[in-house]
Amino acid sequence: MPRPISVTISVSALAHNLAVVRQHLHQAAASASAADGTQWAPPAIWAVIKAHSYGHGTPQGVQGFAQADGLAMLDLAEALECRESGFSRPILLLEGFFEPGDLELAEQYRLTSVVHCREQLDMLARARPARALDVFVKLNSGMNRLGFAPDAYGAAHARALELQQQGILGSVGRMTHFANADAPGGVARQLEVFERVTGGLPGPVSISNSAATLRYPEIALARPGTESWVRPGICLYGASPFADADAASFGLKPAMSLRSRIIATQQLRAGDAVGYGSLYTADAPTRIGVVACGYADGYPRHAGTGTPIVVGGIRTRVLGRVSMDMLAVDLTPVPDAGIGTPVSLWGADGPSVDEVAQAAGTIGYELLCALATRVPVRTTA
Numbered sequence: 001m002p003r004p005i006s007v008t009i010s011v012s013a014l015a016h017n018l019a020v021v022r023q024h025l026h027q028a029a030a031s032a033s034a035a036d037g038t039q040w041a042p043p044a045i046w047a048v049i050k051a052h053s054y055g056h057g058t059p060q061g062v063q064g065f066a067q068a069d070g071l072a073m074l075d076l077a078e079a080l081e082c083r084e085s086g087f088s089r090p091i092l093l094l095e096g097f098f099e100p101g102d103l104e105l106a107e108q109y110r111l112t113s114v115v116h117c118r119e120q121l122d123m124l125a126r127a128r129p130a131r132a133l134d135v136f137v138k139l140n141s142g143m144n145r146l147g148f149a150p151d152a153y154g155a156a157h158a159r160a161l162e163l164q165q166q167g168i169l170g171s172v173g174r175m176t177h178f179a180n181a182d183a184p185g186g187v188a189r190q191l192e193v194f195e196r197v198t199g200g201l202p203g204p205v206s207i208s209n210s211a212a213t214l215r216y217p218e219i220a221l222a223r224p225g226t227e228s229w230v231r232p233g234i235c236l237y238g239a240s241p242f243a244d245a246d247a248a249s250f251g252l253k254p255a256m257s258l259r260s261r262i263i264a265t266q267q268l269r270a271g272d273a274v275g276y277g278s279l280y281t282a283d284a285p286t287r288i289g290v291v292a293c294g295y296a297d298g299y300p301r302h303a304g305t306g307t308p309i310v311v312g313g314i315r316t317r318v319l320g321r322v323s324m325d326m327l328a329v330d331l332t333p334v335p336d337a338g339i340g341t342p343v344s345l346w347g348a349d350g351p352s353v354d355e356v357a358q359a360a361g362t363i364g365y366e367l368l369c370a371l372a373t374r375v376p377v378r379t380t381a
């Protein structure tokens with residue numbers, strides 16, 4: 001019998017979350033149109049499926065986001081996998097290309113690329129594609145990762161337009177990435193930089209990640225005759241980009257559910273400790289369960305005593321230090337639990353991945369992406 005741990009990926013939850021985000025954007029467009037009489041249009045959606053769909057699997061992401069206007073990712077191999085699986089809409093390479101040979105594949109598979117540095121423009125200038133390549137020229141509006149500095153952006157964009165005139169480039173868009181859309185500082189400062197530097201330039205625009213899409217949908221709306229895109233990621237998987245708002249408050253559903261079972265029980269006396277480091281000591285007689293899940297499965301080692309977990313449908317807590325292959329849970333609220341009782345570590349019938357991440361001092365993104373390959377995956381419609 002295999003070890004009793006598995007993860008379930010719900011394709012219907014992925015599709016549901018995409019529909020929720022789309023409806024959110026449509027409502028923002030309707031409200032803005034009613035407010036000022038302009039016929040605002042909702043932006044198109046790049047569904048971000050980088051890191052193998054945030055740990056959910058590239059095929060699952062392609063299937064769940066089949067109705068997205070496009071897909072966005074980092075890895076060229078993932079982009080080719082999407083094309084070969086039949087996805088025909090636009091695909092965006094978020095870090096662009098890395099060497100001249102990548103441009104041949106971008107042309108062959110009709111990939112759109114971010115251009116964020118002079119070296120990429122140089123590679124494009126030497127290219128001779130049979131079909132013009134679509135690009136988004138990225139502005140570093142303050143995050144200081146990728147993108148042209150504000151004082152260099154105009155020249156970079158102008159050079160891209162020259163390459164467009166030469167038939168090397170097709171559509172030339174503008175984009176940036178927000179550092180604090182999930183924080184009190186918000187997007188105002190970076191948005192001002194973006195509008196000041198790129199305002200009036202031609203081409204489509206893409207500016208909003210999950211947090212900006214959910215909290216500031218109005219900034220990505222398209223005026224008549226213009227094209228705008230958003231790039232939601234984590235929210236499409238049913239996790240929240242915010243510390244002060246959970247995914248359920250937006251109507252989002254978790255797409256990943258990590259489950260296991262109790263494989264042993266122990267009866268602690270007052271003063272008995274649990275696990276490596278004896279980080280938890282019972283102050284009264286306590287019955288515990290040992291669950292077949294540990295940090296080698298992707299569960300966070302630093303999720304200590306008090307981390308929420310669901311045993312037999314009842315919420316309880318993790319006790320002590322998480323081991324490589326096991327963790328301990330408090331069975332006080334679940335007196336009937338024993339060997340074989342189901343355990344939900346996060347997901348549809350357990351705590352949210354964000355709750356577990358918060359207890360471990362990290363974010364849900366990390367836990368979803370860190371799921372170990374040894375955990376069997378089941379995909380449901």
